Amino acid sequence: MTHDPLIIFRGGGDLATGSIYRLWKCGFRLLVLETSMPMAVRRQTAVSEAVFDGTVRVEDLTAVRIRSAEEARRVTADGNVPVLVDPEASCIRTLRPDVVVDAIVAKKNIGTNRGMAPLTIALGPGFTAGEDVDYVIETMRGHDLGRIITRGRALENTGVPGLIAGHSRDRVIRAPAAGVLRHVHEIGDLVERGELVAWITPMPAGGTESGAVPVLSPLSGVLRGLIRDGYPAPPGWKIGDVDPRLSERKNCFTISDKSRCIAGSVLEIICREIRTGR
Secondary structure, eight states, X not given: OOSSOEEEEEOXXXXXXXXXXXXXXXXXXXXXXXXXXXXXSSGGGOGGGHHHHSEEEETTEEEEEESSGGGHHHHHHTTOEEEEEOTTOTTHHHHOOSEEEEOOXXXXXXXXXXXXXXXXXXXXXXXXXXXXXXXXXXXXXSXXXXXXXXXXXXXXOOOOOXXXXXXXXXXXXXXXXSEEEEESSOTTOEEOTTOEEEEEESSOTTOOSTTOEEEEOSSSEEEEEEOOTTOEEOTTOEEEEEESOGGGGGGGGSOOHHHHHHHHHHHHHHHHHXXXXX
8 A cells, every 4th residue: 555545435424434533533544425415313423414514523523525536635634534425436436545445334235346446345234255345344233243354244234223221123213104304303302202303294395394294202212313304214214213321312422332343443454454565
C-alpha cells in the first residue's frame, strides 16, 4: 500500500460507522459512498445521515456530504470524513483506492468484487472470502462476532435481533402498513408499551394524519432507533427499536459494542496488510 492509503467504504450505516470512526481515529484517509436515500434505524450513530443533513456528528467525528470525489481531500484535510452519493461505486475506477470495505450489510453482495482494490473486506453474510472479497468479518452476535474469515462465508442472517434484557423480536418496531413515517417521538425518548411512537400515512410529505395508521411501542423503555421522519416504508419493514433498559439512554447516541468489535477486525486486517506491504 501507499504511505497514505485511501480506504473507501460502501455504506455508512451504524454498523459501518464503528469501523469508519476507528480508522478515522487512526488517521486513515477515508471516503464513504452512499445511496441518495440511505436508511438507518440508529440514525444518531450513522454517518449516512450526512446525505440528508449535509453534516452529521457521531461522537467526536464529523461527516460531511460532498458533491464530487474531488472535494474529498479538502474535507479530509479539515479533519472530517467525506460522504459521497455514489451507490454504484463508480468513483472507484478513477480513485483507485487501496482498500474497499463493503459495509452495506445488505445480507447479499450487490456488486463488490476483488478487482475494486488491492484489499477488499466485507461485513456479514452474502460474501465468500477468497472469492468475492479477500476477507469477510462475522457480524452475528455471539462467540464469533468480529471473527476474520479468510476462506468461506459468514453465518447467514437469522432475522432474529440480538437479545437485550430478555427481549429480542418483541423490541423491534415494524411498519404496520405502507406509507410515509411521521414522528411523534424521537430517538432517546422514554416510551410506554402501547404508546404512540409515530404515524404511517399514505399522504405525501406535508399532508395530514387523516387515514394514517398508528405505530405503537411494543415495550416500555428507551426509543433506541427510528428511521427518518418522512421516509417511505413498506409494510413489515423494521423502522425502529426499543431498549427496555431505562438506564441505557446514552447508548442511543454512541457507537455500539457490536460495531466497535467489528471495527477492531477491520483495523487489524488493514494494519497487517500495510505491514506486509500488500
